[in-house]
Amino acid sequence: MKKIAVMTSGGDAPGMNAAIRAVVRYAVNNDIKVVGIKRGYAGLLDEDFVEMEFASVGGIMEKGGTILRSSRCPEFVRKETRAEAAKILAKHGIEGLIVIGGEGSLHGAMFLEEEQKIPVVGIPGTIDNDIAFTDMSIGVDTCLNTVVDAIQKLKDTASSHERAFIVEVMGRSSGYIAAVSGLVTGAEAIVIPEIPVNYEALGNKILKERERGKINCIVVVAEGAASAYTVARHLEHRIGYETRITILGHIQRGGSPTAFDRLLASRMGVTAVEYLKRGISYVMTALQGGKIVPVKLDEVLKQKKTLNMELVELTALLS
Amino acid sequence: MKKIAVMTSGGDAPGMNAAIRAVVRYAVNNDIKVVGIKRGYAGLLDEDFVEMEFASVGGIMEKGGTILRSSRCPEFVRKETRAEAAKILAKHGIEGLIVIGGEGSLHGAMFLEEEQKIPVVGIPGTIDNDIAFTDMSIGVDTCLNTVVDAIQKLKDTASSHERAFIVEVMGRSSGYIAAVSGLVTGAEAIVIPEIPVNYEALGNKILKERERGKINCIVVVAEGAASAYTVARHLEHRIGYETRITILGHIQRGGSPTAFDRLLASRMGVTAVEYLKRGISYVMTALQGGKIVPVKLDEVLKQKKTLNMELVELTALLS
Amino acid sequence: MKKIAVMTSGGDAPGMNAAIRAVVRYAVNNDIKVVGIKRGYAGLLDEDFVEMEFASVGGIMEKGGTILRSSRCPEFVRKETRAEAAKILAKHGIEGLIVIGGEGSLHGAMFLEEEQKIPVVGIPGTIDNDIAFTDMSIGVDTCLNTVVDAIQKLKDTASSHERAFIVEVMGRSSGYIAAVSGLVTGAEAIVIPEIPVNYEALGNKILKERERGKINCIVVVAEGAASAYTVARHLEHRIGYETRITILGHIQRGGSPTAFDRLLASRMGVTAVEYLKRGISYVMTALQGGKIVPVKLDEVLKQKKTLNMELVELTALLS
Amino acid sequence: MKKIAVMTSGGDAPGMNAAIRAVVRYAVNNDIKVVGIKRGYAGLLDEDFVEMEFASVGGIMEKGGTILRSSRCPEFVRKETRAEAAKILAKHGIEGLIVIGGEGSLHGAMFLEEEQKIPVVGIPGTIDNDIAFTDMSIGVDTCLNTVVDAIQKLKDTASSHERAFIVEVMGRSSGYIAAVSGLVTGAEAIVIPEIPVNYEALGNKILKERERGKINCIVVVAEGAASAYTVARHLEHRIGYETRITILGHIQRGGSPTAFDRLLASRMGVTAVEYLKRGISYVMTALQGGKIVPVKLDEVLKQKKTLNMELVELTALLS
Structure with missing residues (x-):
C-alpha cells in the first residue's frame, strides 16, 4: 500500500x-x-x-x-x-x-x-x-457531556411546582443520548423512539414525583420520538403544567x-x-x-x- | 438597624x-x-x-x-x-x-x-x-458566556453553503444578549427588538456574506424580536436556505x-x-x-x- | 439483607x-x-x-x-x-x-x-x-478531561523556540493519566513511573522535534516518576531550554x-x-x-x- | 492614513x-x-x-x-x-x-x-x-475565570482539618488576580505583593477559621509575593498543617x-x-x-x- x-x-x-x-x-x-x-x-x-x-x-x-x-x-x-x-x-x-x-x-x-x-x-x-x-x-462521549452540561444548567434555575422543562436532544432512530443524559442528570422522564410515548403515563409519573416532594421536573426528549413542543402541549393539557423548552440542536455536534x-x-x-x-x-x-x-x-x-x-x-x- | x-x-x-x-x-x-x-x-x-x-x-x-x-x-x-x-x-x-x-x-x-x-x-x-x-x-455576564459557548459549538459543526443556523436567545424587550453574543462570536446577523426585522434585508445580507466566501451562517435572534421558527421560515422561503434551529431557553439562567x-x-x-x-x-x-x-x-x-x-x-x- | x-x-x-x-x-x-x-x-x-x-x-x-x-x-x-x-x-x-x-x-x-x-x-x-x-x-475520566483542558490552555500560549512547558500530573505508581493526557493533547514527551527516565534521550527528542519545525514543547510528568522541577533542571542544563512549570495538584480530584x-x-x-x-x-x-x-x-x-x-x-x- | x-x-x-x-x-x-x-x-x-x-x-x-x-x-x-x-x-x-x-x-x-x-x-x-x-x-477576565474554575475544583476535594491547599497564581507586581479570585471563591487567605506577608498572622487566621468550624483551607498566593512552597513551609512549621500545592503557571494565559x-x-x-x-x-x-x-x-x-x-x-x- x-x-x-x-x-x-x-x-x-x-x-x-x-x-x-x-x-x-x-x-x-x-x-x-x-x-x-x-x-x-x-x-x-x-x-x-x-x-x-x-x-x-x-x-x-x-x-x-x-x-x-x-x-x-x-x-x-x-x-x-x-x-x-x-x-x-x-x-x-x-x-x-x-x-x-x-x-x-x-x-x-x-x-x-x-x-x-x-x-x-x-x-x-x-x-x-x-x-x-x-x-x-x-x-458520542463529547455529545453526551454537552447535553449533560446543558441539562445541569436547567437544574440550577428556579424550580417551582407545576412547571416542566422539556429538552429536545439528537437521536432520530436511537434514544441513546436521551436515555444516558437523562439517567446521569436525574431527569424525571425520558421520551425515546424505542418506546412508544404514553402521555397519560408520562403525566402521571410527573404528578407522582411532585407528590414525593420533587420540585424540579425535567423531561429529555429524543428528536426521533417527538418534538419538544408536542410533549409540552400534552403536559400542559393533561396536567396543567407550564412548560419551558430547550432545543439544543447542532450545538450537540460541536465542541472540543x-x-x-x-x-x-x-x-x-x-x-x-x-x-x-x-x-x-x-x-x-x-x-x-x-x-x-x-x-x-x-x-x-x-x-x-x-x-x-x-x-x-x-x-x-x-x- | x-x-x-x-x-x-x-x-x-x-x-x-x-x-x-x-x-x-x-x-x-x-x-x-x-x-x-x-x-x-x-x-x-x-x-x-x-x-x-x-x-x-x-x-x-x-x-x-x-x-x-x-x-x-x-x-x-x-x-x-x-x-x-x-x-x-x-x-x-x-x-x-x-x-x-x-x-x-x-x-x-x-x-x-x-x-x-x-x-x-x-x-x-x-x-x-x-x-x-x-x-x-x-x-448578565454569566448568561453571555453561556450563549457564546453554545454559538461557538455551532461554528464547529460542518458548514455548508445554503444552510443557516438560527439561535434563539433570551431578551423579551432588550436585544443586549443577542447583540453582544452575536458581536463576539462573529455571527452573520442579529435580530433584536430594538430594530424592526426586515427579512428582505436579512436575506440579502446572508447572500452577500456567501458571495464574500463565507460558508458559516449564524443568526442570533432575541426571543422578544421574533421566534427562531419565524426567522427560519423567512430564510427558507426567501433565499432557499435550509435552516437548523437552537433554542437555548432556560439554560441561559443557569450555570456557576x-x-x-x-x-x-x-x-x-x-x-x-x-x-x-x-x-x-x-x-x-x-x-x-x-x-x-x-x-x-x-x-x-x-x-x-x-x-x-x-x-x-x-x-x-x-x- | x-x-x-x-x-x-x-x-x-x-x-x-x-x-x-x-x-x-x-x-x-x-x-x-x-x-x-x-x-x-x-x-x-x-x-x-x-x-x-x-x-x-x-x-x-x-x-x-x-x-x-x-x-x-x-x-x-x-x-x-x-x-x-x-x-x-x-x-x-x-x-x-x-x-x-x-x-x-x-x-x-x-x-x-x-x-x-x-x-x-x-x-x-x-x-x-x-x-x-x-x-x-x-x-479517571473526569480527571483526564481536567488535565486535557489544562494542557490545551498551555498550547494556546505564545510558543517560542527553546522554551518547554512541564506539567506535573497525578499518578504515584501509574503513568495512566500522564500517558493518555499526553497522547490526546499531542504532548511532545511524557515521563512516567513505568519507564525509567532517560534525560539524555528526552533532551534529544525535544531537539529533534524542534528541528522538525515544532515550536510548542510540552512535557507531561507523572508525579511518581519525577518532579516537574527535576525535569525542568535537566532540560535547562542539557539543552539550554527555558522552562515553565505547571503543577495541577488536587484540582485533578475535583470538578463535576x-x-x-x-x-x-x-x-x-x-x-x-x-x-x-x-x-x-x-x-x-x-x-x-x-x-x-x-x-x-x-x-x-x-x-x-x-x-x-x-x-x-x-x-x-x-x- | x-x-x-x-x-x-x-x-x-x-x-x-x-x-x-x-x-x-x-x-x-x-x-x-x-x-x-x-x-x-x-x-x-x-x-x-x-x-x-x-x-x-x-x-x-x-x-x-x-x-x-x-x-x-x-x-x-x-x-x-x-x-x-x-x-x-x-x-x-x-x-x-x-x-x-x-x-x-x-x-x-x-x-x-x-x-x-x-x-x-x-x-x-x-x-x-x-x-x-x-x-x-x-x-484579565479570562484569566480570572480560569483561576476561579481551578480553585473551585479544589473546594470539591475531600476537606479535612489540618490541611491547607496553596494555589500560586500569576501577578509579579500586582495582587489583582490573587485578590479577586480569592474573594470570589471564598478563599481563607490571600498573599499579595501589595501587603508584606506576616506568616504568624496568616497561621493565626487559619487556626481561627478552623475554630469557627471551617474544614476547607485555601490560600491564594500571587507569584510576586511568595512561592507556594515558601507559604507551605511556613504553615507546616508554624501550625502543623499538611499542605497541598497547585501552581497554575501558564494555563492562566490560555483558553478561549x-x-x-x-x-x-x-x-x-x-x-x-x-x-x-x-x-x-x-x-x-x-x-x-x-x-x-x-x-x-x-x-x-x-x-x-x-x-x-x-x-x-x-x-x-x-x-
Whole structure:
C-alpha cells in the first residue's frame, strides 16, 4: 500500500479531526502517502483532494467539526456514480480508502468495495451511537457531556411546582443520548423512539414525583420520538403544567472532543491504516470490550444497534 | 438597624447566591440579624422565613439559581397585599428589606417604601441587562458566556453553503444578549427588538456574506424580536436556505456564575447592607463606571434602558 | 439483607457521589435500609453514621468530592481495630458494607470480610486508574478531561523556540493519566513511573522535534516518576531550554463528574447493592468490556494493573 | 492614513486575537491597509511581516494566544534599535503602529513616537491588570475565570482539618488576580505583593477559621509575593498543617477568551484604528467607566496601578 485516502462523510461529530490526524500521521510514519478528500463523497466525485503531510494535521485534534468538511451525497446511491468514484481513485493511484462517518457513509464504503473492489475501512463517527457492533462511535462521549452540561444548567434555575422543562436532544432512530443524559442528570422522564410515548403515563409519573416532594421536573426528549413542543402541549393539557423548552440542536455536534473521543479516534485512526497495510478491508474498526477489532461492513450494516434497556430502567429506578 | 430581610424575586440569574452571601455575611459582621425570605413576595406573604447565619451561606457563591428560590407574585400589584406584607415585616421586627431581582421585583420594593414606609434597597439581578442606570445587572455576564459557548459549538459543526443556523436567545424587550453574543462570536446577523426585522434585508445580507466566501451562517435572534421558527421560515422561503434551529431557553439562567458576576454580586450585597445601615434607602445599587452607587428607585423604574447601538454597528462592521 | 452501610475512603474522586446516590436509591427501592458512614474507616470507628433516605442523595450526582467525606485511617491495618469495626457494624444491625475507594480502601474491606465475616462489596474509585481487573475506575475520566483542558490552555500560549512547558500530573505508581493526557493533547514527551527516565534521550527528542519545525514543547510528568522541577533542571542544563512549570495538584480530584463517570458510578452502585442482596460478596464491581462483573477482592489486590504500553507508543508515533 | 501595522508583544493574553481581528477588519472597512508584524518588536526588526486581509482574521476571535505570536525583545531598550525599527516601518510605508501588550511593550511604543515620530496607539493586553488608567486590560477576565474554575475544583476535594491547599497564581507586581479570585471563591487567605506577608498572622487566621468550624483551607498566593512552597513551609512549621500545592503557571494565559474580553478587545481594536485615522496617537485605549478613552502613553507609564484595597477587605469580611 503506497497511497491511501481519507474522508469524513455525513453529519459531523467531535473527534473526527483526531481520527484524521491519526490516519495521516500513522500512515506517514509507515511511508504511505495520504490524500485528504474534502466534503465526503461529493468531494470525491469533484476530485476535491488535498495532499496531507505530518504537519497538515498539527493542532487539529482538539477542534470540533472536521477540517476535511463533510456533506451528504444522495447521488452516491447510484451504482454508476460509485463506478465513477472508483475511476477517480484509480486515476490518483489511491489503493485504499478510509471513511469516517455514520451508517449512510459506511454503506457507500461497503458498495465501493463490493462492486468496485476498492479496499475500504470504515471508522464509526456519529453522535447518535446507532452503529451496531461497536460499543461507542466517535463523538458520542463529547455529545453526551454537552447535553449533560446543558441539562445541569436547567437544574440550577428556579424550580417551582407545576412547571416542566422539556429538552429536545439528537437521536432520530436511537434514544441513546436521551436515555444516558437523562439517567446521569436525574431527569424525571425520558421520551425515546424505542418506546412508544404514553402521555397519560408520562403525566402521571410527573404528578407522582411532585407528590414525593420533587420540585424540579425535567423531561429529555429524543428528536426521533417527538418534538419538544408536542410533549409540552400534552403536559400542559393533561396536567396543567407550564412548560419551558430547550432545543439544543447542532450545538450537540460541536465542541472540543473529550479525552475519551480523542483517544478512541486516535486508536481507530491508527488501526484503520494498519488494517489496510495488512490487507484487511471491507471492515469497520469497532470498540468491543476496550479493544479495537474489525467487523465486516455487511454485518455492521444489516444489524440495527439496540438500546440497552437497562439504562432506561436505571433512570426510572434512580430519579 | 437590628434586623433586615433579603429575598430574590422574579426570573433567577446566576450570581444571586453570591449577593445573598454578601448580604448575610456583611450584616452579621455588623451585628445586624438577617432573615431570608423564601420564594420572593409570595414567600413574604406566606411568612416563609428562615434565619440566616454566617454559616448558612457557606458554599453557595458558586451555585447557579438562588437558595432562597424565587417566584412571581401577581397579587403584589394590589396595594392591600403590600400593606399586608408590611404588617408581616413589622411583626417580625424587620427594619429593612433587600430585594434582588429585575424590574418587576424592584417595582414591588419601590411601592413598599413609598406606601408602607419599609426601607428598601434593590439589587439588579436579571440576565436581560434591561435595568436602567446600571452598566450591568447580576447574571448578565454569566448568561453571555453561556450563549457564546453554545454559538461557538455551532461554528464547529460542518458548514455548508445554503444552510443557516438560527439561535434563539433570551431578551423579551432588550436585544443586549443577542447583540453582544452575536458581536463576539462573529455571527452573520442579529435580530433584536430594538430594530424592526426586515427579512428582505436579512436575506440579502446572508447572500452577500456567501458571495464574500463565507460558508458559516449564524443568526442570533432575541426571543422578544421574533421566534427562531419565524426567522427560519423567512430564510427558507426567501433565499432557499435550509435552516437548523437552537433554542437555548432556560439554560441561559443557569450555570456557576463567572468571576465578574460573583464580584459584582458581592460588592452590591455589601453595599446594600451598608446603605440600610447608614439610613440610605429607596435606592438600587448601580454599577456606574466601575463604582457601586445608589440610584433612586423611581428614577430607575421610569427610565427604559436603551441598547448601545454602537454594539450593533460593530457586529455589522466586524463580521 | 435489611440494612447495609456505604462509605467513601482514601483519596476522593469525581463520581463518588453518583455511586453513593445509586447505592442509596437502589437499596431503598429494594426495601433495604442504608447507613452512610462519614469519613471512611475513621468515621466507622467513631460511629459517625447518618441514615440515608431517597431524598438524602438528591442533587449530589453532579458534585465533585464526596458528601460522606473521606479520610485515611492508618490504624485500620491492625486486626484489633477491624474487630472493633465489625462489632460496631453488628451493633447497628448492618449486614453488608459497600466501600468506594482505591487499593488501600479495598484492602480494609477485604480483611473485614476475611477475618470478621462482614459481607463487603468494593467499588473502585480513584483517579489514578491503578486498580487491576477493571478497565476504568470512577473518577479517571473526569480527571483526564481536567488535565486535557489544562494542557490545551498551555498550547494556546505564545510558543517560542527553546522554551518547554512541564506539567506535573497525578499518578504515584501509574503513568495512566500522564500517558493518555499526553497522547490526546499531542504532548511532545511524557515521563512516567513505568519507564525509567532517560534525560539524555528526552533532551534529544525535544531537539529533534524542534528541528522538525515544532515550536510548542510540552512535557507531561507523572508525579511518581519525577518532579516537574527535576525535569525542568535537566532540560535547562542539557539543552539550554527555558522552562515553565505547571503543577495541577488536587484540582485533578475535583470538578463535576463527566457523563462517563456518572454512568459508571451509577451502574456500579446499583450492582453493588444487587450483589449484597443476592449474597454475593468479597468482590469488587469491575468494568470489563462494557459490562459490570464481580471480581474477587483478593485477586484484585494481588494483581498490579499494568499500563497498556500501546498508549505510550501511540504518543511517540502521533506527536 | 493608508497603511498601518499591528503587533502583539510581551506575555500573551486571551483576547489578543479578538483585538487583531477588530483592528484588521475595521481598517479594511476604512480602506486602510494592515500589516501584521510577527513576534512583536523582534519580528519588526526582522521584517517578519504579513499582509492582512478581511479573511485573514476569520475564526481567530475565539482562540487563546495570538496568531501574530509574541516575544520579548531586550535590545529594543536601545535607541539605535528603535531608530532601525522606524526605518523599517518607513520603508514599508507604514504610517501608524498599533501595539497590543503590557507595560514593557507600551514603553517601546512610547519611545517609537517620542524619538522616531511614528504615530503609535497602545492597547493594554496583559493578564496581570497592572496597567494604570484602564479599569481592565485584555485577558484579565479570562484569566480570572480560569483561576476561579481551578480553585473551585479544589473546594470539591475531600476537606479535612489540618490541611491547607496553596494555589500560586500569576501577578509579579500586582495582587489583582490573587485578590479577586480569592474573594470570589471564598478563599481563607490571600498573599499579595501589595501587603508584606506576616506568616504568624496568616497561621493565626487559619487556626481561627478552623475554630469557627471551617474544614476547607485555601490560600491564594500571587507569584510576586511568595512561592507556594515558601507559604507551605511556613504553615507546616508554624501550625502543623499538611499542605497541598497547585501552581497554575501558564494555563492562566490560555483558553478561549470570555465574552467580556472579546468585547473589550473588539472595542479597543476598532478605537485604536479610529484614533490613528483621526490623527490621535501617543495614546493607549483605556476602559474608564464603561467607555473607551485615550490616555497619553507617558501618563500611563509613569503611573503605577494600585490595587483597590476594598477588594482585600471584602475577602476578609466575607470568607
